[in-house]
Amino acid sequence: MSDWRKERDLARKTNNPMSFLDNPNFLVRDGLLLNPNVTEEILKKLSHDTSTSIREKLANQFIETAIKDSNWRVRYVAINDNPEVPTEILEELVHDRDARVRSKAQELLQIQSDYIYRKDFDNAITIKLVIPGACNANCNFCYNKHSNQMEKSTTVLKQKWLENFLISLEQIVVKIGKRQPISIDITGNEPTLDADFFIKVMHKLRGFSLRSNISRVTCTTNGVNIKKVAPFMNGIINYVNISVHDYNQERRNAIFGSYYPTDEDYKENVQILLDNNIHSSAVAVIDRKIENFSNFRDEFIEWAEDIGFVSLRFRHNVYSDGNAFLSYMNETTSNNEFFTIQKEDTPDSNWCQLSTSNGFMLFFLKGVIDTYQVSPGIEFIVHDDGKAYADFNKTIPFEKYKFPIGYVFDKR
Ligand code: SF4
Incomplete structure (x- = not known):
C-alpha cells in the first residue's frame, strides 16, 4: 500500500484527528470524514478546507459556510438533494452569480411553495417492479386494465425488459442511497403468468447484490403459477401477497371472471411457499357495498387462517370514492376485539394494521393509483418497458424527477 493510503487509513481511525488537519495531501484529510472520533x-x-471535494461532502451539514463558497459546485451541492434548506437561503441563491445554482434554488423554492416535506416519514420507500405481460383473470376493478399504460408484451419487448430492468433498479437504489430503507414490490398484470420469464427475472435478481438498505422484497400475484415459480423465489422474495378477493368460491369466480382457484389450490400454494421460507398474505379488493361487513370480515379471517395465510389485506377499489371502505375500516378499528397496531392518514393513503387476539394480522389500505400525484418520493417504478419512472403513468422519467431523492413530499 502506498504511503498516502496508509496515512488515510490512519486518518480514518486515529484518536487524535487534529494531527491530520494540516496534512498536505487532501486525500489523507478526506479520511477524517469517516473517522467516528472526529468532533463537530x-x-x-x-x-473550510482548501479541497473542493471535502467542502462538497460537508456542504449539506454546514450550509451557511457552503453557500458562501467561491466554487459554484459547493453552493449547488449544499442545496441539491437537501429538503430542508431554509427559504431565506434559497431566496438569496436565486440571485446567485451562477445560472445552475440560481435555477436549482428556483426549483426548490417552487417545491417548497407547492409541497410539504414529510419530516416524520420513517417507512420504506417502495420500488414497484412491473413485470411485462398479461393476466389470466379479468377483474373489473383492475387498474392495469383501466390505466392503459401497459405495453403489449411481445417476446422482443420482454427480452429488452430483461436486459434493462436491473440497470433501472440500480439507478433508483443508488440515488436513494442510505437515506431510507427500500421495499421492492414485484407486480404486473400477473407477474408469474409466463412462468419461464418470471424464473429468468428471479435468476437476475439473485445475481443483483441486494443492498443492505433493501428491507424486503414482496410479490403480488393471483397465484396461478406459484407451484412452478416458488422454488426460484426462495432467498429473494420475503412475502407473497396472493390476490383472492373473496373467500366464497362462487363470488370469487365471478370477480376473477376467467380464473377459478379452489380452497385446495390456495392451501397447496401457501404450503409450497412456506416450504420455500416465504409467508403469504391474502389480498382482497373491496369493490362493492357489503351489507354486513363485520360478518363478511370475520368469515374471511376464519377462511384465511384455515388456508394458512398469515394476514388478510383489504384494499379499496381505486375507482370508487372509498367512503364505504373507510367506514369498514373505522368500524373495525373501533371494535375492541381487534388491537390497532398502526394507523396512518396521509395524502397518499388511509392505512391501518390490526391484530386479532390470536395474532392474525389484518390490514386496510385505501390508497391511490399514482402516488406521484399526491406524495412524490414515496414510490418509484421500474415499468413494463424496463425504464425507471417517478410515476405510474410513465410521464416522469426518473432522471427528470426534480425533488430531492430519498425524501417524501405531500402536495399542499
Ligand atoms: S388478478 Fe390482479 S392483475 Fe389480474 S385482472 Fe385481477 S386485479 Fe388485475
Whole structure:
C-alpha cells in the first residue's frame, strides 16, 4: 500500500484527528470524514478546507459556510438533494452569480411553495417492479386494465425488459442511497403468468447484490403459477401477497371472471411457499357495498387462517370514492376485539394494521393509483418497458424527477 493510503487509513481511525488537519495531501484529510472520533468542531474546520471535494461532502451539514463558497459546485451541492434548506437561503441563491445554482434554488423554492416535506416519514420507500405481460383473470376493478399504460408484451419487448430492468433498479437504489430503507414490490398484470420469464427475472435478481438498505422484497400475484415459480423465489422474495378477493368460491369466480382457484389450490400454494421460507398474505379488493361487513370480515379471517395465510389485506377499489371502505375500516378499528397496531392518514393513503387476539394480522389500505400525484418520493417504478419512472403513468422519467431523492413530499 502506498504511503498516502496508509496515512488515510490512519486518518480514518486515529484518536487524535487534529494531527491530520494540516496534512498536505487532501486525500489523507478526506479520511477524517469517516473517522467516528472526529468532533463537530473538526468537521466545521474541514468545511473550510482548501479541497473542493471535502467542502462538497460537508456542504449539506454546514450550509451557511457552503453557500458562501467561491466554487459554484459547493453552493449547488449544499442545496441539491437537501429538503430542508431554509427559504431565506434559497431566496438569496436565486440571485446567485451562477445560472445552475440560481435555477436549482428556483426549483426548490417552487417545491417548497407547492409541497410539504414529510419530516416524520420513517417507512420504506417502495420500488414497484412491473413485470411485462398479461393476466389470466379479468377483474373489473383492475387498474392495469383501466390505466392503459401497459405495453403489449411481445417476446422482443420482454427480452429488452430483461436486459434493462436491473440497470433501472440500480439507478433508483443508488440515488436513494442510505437515506431510507427500500421495499421492492414485484407486480404486473400477473407477474408469474409466463412462468419461464418470471424464473429468468428471479435468476437476475439473485445475481443483483441486494443492498443492505433493501428491507424486503414482496410479490403480488393471483397465484396461478406459484407451484412452478416458488422454488426460484426462495432467498429473494420475503412475502407473497396472493390476490383472492373473496373467500366464497362462487363470488370469487365471478370477480376473477376467467380464473377459478379452489380452497385446495390456495392451501397447496401457501404450503409450497412456506416450504420455500416465504409467508403469504391474502389480498382482497373491496369493490362493492357489503351489507354486513363485520360478518363478511370475520368469515374471511376464519377462511384465511384455515388456508394458512398469515394476514388478510383489504384494499379499496381505486375507482370508487372509498367512503364505504373507510367506514369498514373505522368500524373495525373501533371494535375492541381487534388491537390497532398502526394507523396512518396521509395524502397518499388511509392505512391501518390490526391484530386479532390470536395474532392474525389484518390490514386496510385505501390508497391511490399514482402516488406521484399526491406524495412524490414515496414510490418509484421500474415499468413494463424496463425504464425507471417517478410515476405510474410513465410521464416522469426518473432522471427528470426534480425533488430531492430519498425524501417524501405531500402536495399542499
Ligand atoms: S388478478 Fe390482479 S392483475 Fe389480474 S385482472 Fe385481477 S386485479 Fe388485475
